[in-house]
Amino acid sequence: MNIGIGLPNTLKNTNRNLIIEWARAADDGPFKSLGVFDRLVYDSLDPLAMLAAAAAVTEQIRLATTVLIGPMRNTALLAKEAATIDVISGGRLTLGLAVGARHEDYDVAGIEHTGRGRRLDEQLRALRNHWEDGAFGPPPVQAGGPELIVGGLSDIAYARAARYADGYMHGGGPPRAFAAAADKMRAAWRDASRPGNPRLWAQGYFTLNVDYVEQGADYLRDYYAFTGPFAERIAEGLLTTPQAIHAFVRGYEDAGCDELVLFPTVADIDELHRLADVVG
Amino acid sequence: MNILVVGGGPGGLYASLLLKKLHPHYNISIVERNPEGATYGWGVVFSSVTLSAYREADLPSYKAITDQFVIWNPIDIHYRGRLIRCGGHTFAGMARRKLLNILTERCRELGITVTFEHELTDFSVFADYDLVIAADGVNSFIRNEYADAFKPTLRAGKARYIWLGTHRVFDAFTFIIRENEHGLFQVHAYPFDGDTSTFIVECDEATWRNAGLDSADEAQSIAYCETLFADMLRGHKLMSNKSAWVSFTEVKNKSWTHENIVLLGDAAHTAHFSIGSGTKLAMDGAIALANGFELHGDDIAAAINHYVLDRSPRVQMLQQAALESQTYFENLKQYIHLEPEQFTFHLLTRSGRLNYDNLRLRDARYVEQVDRQFGVEDAETHTTHIAPPPLHRSFDLREMRLANRVAVMMPPSDNAVDGALSDAYQQRIEQLAHTGAALIITEPFAVSESGRITQKCPVLGTVQLPQLPQFVQKAHDSGYSKIALQLSHAGRRGATRPRHRGIDRPLPDRDAWPLLSASALPYQPDNQTPQAMTRADMDSVCDDFVRATRLADEAGFDMLLLNFAHGYLLASFLSPLTNIRDDDYGGAIDNRLRYPLEVFNAVRDAWPDGKPIAVAFTADDWADGGITQADAVAMARAFHNAGCDLIMPLAGQTVPNVRPNYAPGFLAPYSERIRNAVRVPTLAGGGIITTNQVNTLLAAGSADVCLMDL
Numbered sequence: 001m002n003i004g005i006g007l008p009n010t011l012k013n014t015n016r017n018l019i020i021e022w023a024r025a026a027d028d029g030p031f032k033s034l035g036v037f038d039r040l041v042y043d044s045l046d047p048l049a050m051l052a053a054a055a056a057v058t059e060q061i062r063l064a065t066t067v068l069i070g071p072m073r074n075t076a077l078l079a080k081e082a083a084t085i086d087v088i089s090g091g092r093l094t095l096g097l098a099v100g101a102r103h104e105d106y107d108v109a110g111i112e113h114t115g116r117g118r119r120l121d122e123q124l125r126a127l128r129n130h131w132e133d134g135a136f137g138p139p140p141v142q143a144g145g146p147e148l149i150v151g152g153l154s155d156i157a158y159a160r161a162a163r164y165a166d167g168y169m170h171g172g173g174p175p176r177a178f179a180a181a182a183d184k185m186r187a188a189w190r191d192a193s194r195p196g197n198p199r200l201w202a203q204g205y206f207t208l209n210v211d212y213v214e215q216g217a218d219y220l221r222d223y224y225a226f227t228g229p230f231a232e233r234i235a236e237g238l239l240t241t242p243q244a245i246h247a248f249v250r251g252y253e254d255a256g257c258d259e260l261v262l263f264p265t266v267a268d269i270d271e272l273h274r275l276a277d278v279v280g
Numbered sequence: 281m282n283i284l285v286v287g288g289g290p291g292g293l294y295a296s297l298l299l300k301k302l303h304p305h306y307n308i309s310i311v312e313r314n315p316e317g318a319t320y321g322w323g324v325v326f327s328s329v330t331l332s333a334y335r336e337a338d339l340p341s342y343k344a345i346t347d348q349f350v351i352w353n354p355i356d357i358h359y360r361g362r363l364i365r366c367g368g369h370t371f372a373g374m375a376r377r378k379l380l381n382i383l384t385e386r387c388r389e390l391g392i393t394v395t396f397e398h399e400l401t402d403f404s405v406f407a408d409y410d411l412v413i414a415a416d417g418v419n420s421f422i423r424n425e426y427a428d429a430f431k432p433t434l435r436a437g438k439a440r441y442i443w444l445g446t447h448r449v450f451d452a453f454t455f456i457i458r459e460n461e462h463g464l465f466q467v468h469a470y471p472f473d474g475d476t477s478t479f480i481v482e483c484d485e486a487t488w489r490n491a492g493l494d495s496a497d498e499a500q501s502i503a504y505c506e507t508l509f510a511d512m513l514r515g516h517k518l519m520s521n522k523s524a525w526v527s528f529t530e531v532k533n534k535s536w537t538h539e540n541i542v543l544l545g546d547a548a549h550t551a552h553f554s555i556g557s558g559t560k561l562a563m564d565g566a567i568a569l570a571n572g573f574e575l576h577g578d579d580i581a582a583a584i585n586h587y588v589l590d591r592s593p594r595v596q597m598l599q600q601a602a603l604e605s606q607t608y609f610e611n612l613k614q615y616i617h618l619e620p621e622q623f624t625f626h627l628l629t630r631s632g633r634l635n636y637d638n639l640r641l642r643d644a645r646y647v648e649q650v651d652r653q654f655g656v657e658d659a660e661t662h663t664t665h666i667a668p669p670p671l672h673r674s675f676d677l678r679e680m681r682l683a684n685r686v687a688v689m690m691p692p693s694d695n696a697v698d699g700a701l702s703d704a705y706q707q708r709i710e711q712l713a714h715t716g717a718a719l720i721i722t723e724p725f726a727v728s729e730s731g732r733i734t735q736k737c738p739v740l741g742t743v744q745l746p747q748l749p750q751f752v753q754k755a756h757d758s759g760y761s762k763i764a765l766q767l768s769h770a771g772r773r774g775a776t777r778p779r780h781r782g783i784d785r786p787l788p789d790r791d792a793w794p795l796l797s798a799s800a801l802p803y804q805p806d807n808q809t810p811q812a813m814t815r816a817d818m819d820s821v822c823d824d825f826v827r828a829t830r831l832a833d834e835a836g837f838d839m840l841l842l843n844f845a846h847g848y849l850l851a852s853f854l855s856p857l858t859n860i861r862d863d864d865y866g867g868a869i870d871n872r873l874r875y876p877l878e879v880f881n882a883v884r885d886a887w888p889d890g891k892p893i894a895v896a897f898t899a900d901d902w903a904d905g906g907i908t909q910a911d912a913v914a915m916a917r918a919f920h921n922a923g924c925d926l927i928m929p930l931a932g933q934t935v936p937n938v939r940p941n942y943a944p945g946f947l948a949p950y951s952e953r954i955r956n957a958v959r960v961p962t963l964a965g966g967g968i969i970t971t972n973q974v975n976t977l978l979a980a981g982s983a984d985v986c987l988m989d990l
Contacts, residue, residue, distance in 0.1 A: 187967030
């Protein structure tokens with residue numbers, strides 16, 4: 001299993017220097033991927049622009065949207081943007097797509113909320129067709145285009161991933177929640193007669209500075225306020241010790257995760273170094 | 281804070297007392313339309329695992345409740361004159377009346393007003409309260425009044441039941457299955473206070489009418505049941521408590537809250553009595569509601585949110601299990617052909633919460649008996665005292681003997697060159713032969729070039745593939761593996777790009793070949809529109825299947841699996857979603873079956889008598905207007921009558937946009953239904969990854985062979 005780290009694109013006090021330093025330090029290892037979140041109505045940096053910036057200052061690390069709200073975006077433009085990041089990064093983009101959990105983002109973007117699932121299906125199909133033999137470039141560096149990963153919680157998401165994508169992005173939770181989702185994802189993959197196995201991505205939150213525990217939990221309560229009291233559960237899941245991270249990593253690995261991306265909850269470069277020490 | 285609680289059942293009382301304890305300054309009043317002490321129903325059951333929450337929530341009522349408990353652990357099943365007992369479960373029961381007394385007293389002690397015989401008719405009083413807890417039961421007036429907001433769905437069960445009591449004391453949770461000239465009856469009985477038992481009699485609607493119970497009064501109903509179960513009652517009477525025949529109503533609500541009203545207990549949700557008590561659900565809900573107030577103080581909205589978020593996933597899971605259980609009892613007739621051990625095991629594992637491994641932990645002797653009795657027609661194992669678990673029992677299909685009950689399937693490869701196989705194939709077969717599975721099934725081989733899914737699918741068409749005999753040999757070299765060849769024609773799902781980047785992506789026109797299907801409907805808008813098959817096409821494809829069958833026999837394969845599923849060519853005839861023909865091959869299921877049966881018969885004729893054939897078909901399209909349960913049973917029956925030895929039900933893929941279900945073993949329910957309805961051996965698959973799943977399905981008579989995803 002690879003371990004990735006999130007770029008702090010939804011955290012307060014992020015700036016040019018931190019982003020560049022963060023991306024470069026992550027690229028030095030042991031991290032294999034950099035993840036970004038997508039949120040419109042929030043003080044966050046745009047995920048694709050972030051990955052383009054990270055592409056310019058890194059050499060090895062995979063760049064992933066974990067995940068992008070696909071149906072909010074025009075498919076032709078997205079195909080071009082993604083192909084462009086793939087070109088700039090030399091073939092390192094993983095495009096994770098899902099329908100998203102917030103009505104508000106669609107409303108503010110002026111995009112119809114109903115029918116988003118069907119539009120995501122069409123988008124996934126169209127993206128792959130475009131990258132394989134579209135009428136215009138740029139041709140992506142990765143043959144057939146960036147790795148496509150689908151997120152979502154329902155059995156429809158597993159079917160969607162099995163039908164149109166290369167794998168599945170789990171939304172977070174304890175290892176046993178991931179294990180149950182992974183079993184269903186693999187069953188859907190088999191059922192669809194796909195060769196090989198789905199790539200399984202997952203994510204978690206951490207802080208390794210005792211002084212940041214409350215701040216990190218507050219960030220999660222704020223970020224997930226739209227889920228109501230459930231935000232408290234997410235905050236309770238914050239990994240705050242090396243022991244918790246080891247247990248989490250081991251649990252995900254045992255359940256067959258391919259790529260686990262751990263997200264910071266406080267924008268401090270020391271967090272990245274502490275995590276590197278723990279998982280390295 | 282002013283709180284009105286409507287309904288003085290266990291949920292309403294318990295919520296009131298917990299809230300009052302938490303916030304003594306809250307002004308809480310309970311109204312109940314029945315008189316004090318009047319109660320309907322006899323005993324209630326708790327499972328011991330839930331009690332720690334009650335202890336934590338309120339110690340005095342916990343002590344008073346547990347003081348009343350009668351505790352037992354076995355489940356007894358009386359079936360065909362046999363009594364089978366399975367221990368280790370642990371239940372606790374008490375009289376519903378006593379429970380209500382305890383909770384009412386405790387409420388009064390805390391200063392809550394409980395007003396009995398108060399029928400609330402004017403809901404405008406709700407405006408005077410900060411919070412209204414609607415705990416007014418399964419027929420909740422409040423829920424009905426605000427149905428637009430709560431959006432309830434009420435589903436009446438198909439069975440009829442009557443809730444009786446008796447002084448015949450049972451020492452276990454007791455199921456009695458009894459058939460007479462009117463039909464099939466089942467009893468759910470359990471002790472609750474030391475000298476009385478609850479005795480619920482249940483039967484299907486036809487039985488109920490045949491027995492004249494639809495027009496029987498209370499005394500006549502009781503007399504009928506007393507006669508029918510005289511031996512079990514041992515001279516004791518059945519007692520009524522305003523008892524009448526009713527059907528169980530499953531209650532669900534889209535929302536549990538509206539303005540200042542929150543639904544609690546049966547008003548919000550019910551779960552069939554065979555799986556757990558509504559009392560327990562209501563009291564657990566009360567605890568969650570109180571926890572919400574503990575966490576969020578006087579913030580009512582946040583407290584209610586906590587309650588809903590905490591309870592809805594649990595209630596959903598329990599309702600799912602309860603529905604499985606309810607459906608099982610409604611369809612019990614289907615299962616009474618099963619031998620006692622298999623019948624009993626199926627009853628115990630009906631809702632998915634018990635299985636082979638955890639039953640072994642609860643009662644090892646019981647499971648050893650299940651092992652010994654598995655497949656009793658085989659005298660060899662019948663006389664054995666020490667028997668292997670069901671998974672390790674052999675199974676005969678015609679002259680082929682499978683060493684165990686596990687099959688594995690080769691994943692698709694998409695690397696054949698012009699239909700011929702790559703060297704990697706041999707290695708894969710060798711790997712599968714060493715998994716320990718008794719049956720290896722290949723990926724689908726197309727019966728012709730035009731029947732391929734992708735350009736690189738293997739084809740067994742006009743010529744023998746030289747490597748095939750070696751593959752069969754590789755499988756046989758393991759000493760126990762048999763190998764089945766899977767044959768298919770892709771139909772309208774053909775001419776697609778390699779599947780490593782997704783499925784059903786059409787090839788560019790220059791590479792594609794013309795497609796056939798039952799009707800001229802493309803799989804998706806951008807897929808090629810197939811030709812509706814002509815009679816000449818049908819003959820030609822049938823010949824292809826026969827030719828492939830002969831080549832498969834020549835190569836030494838032990839079995840054939842015909843893939844008539846997943847929207848491929850033969851499947852396109854079977855589903856009404858893909859077959860809109862108006863000739864003899866479209867319309868009713870008999871017509872839709874006509875051509876697939878023709879192909880099956882031709883293949884059966886060409887395949888040696890001693891070798892078995894399996895058919896895979898789609899038992900559920902997961903889409904509106906698709907194959908029905910009755911269709912699936914009709915298909916299984918037709919293929920079985922034509923000489924098919926093993927049915928493999930699949931689901932989905934008929935059309936691209938579906939409502940799928942990938943729960944572990946998701947195909948097993950179809951296997952179970954078909955096996956029991958048609959009495960044909962079945963192969964169950966769908967995310968089976970543990971030997972526990974396999975043993976559970978086999979012991980319950982839900983399948984004969986299981987496809988494991990290794």
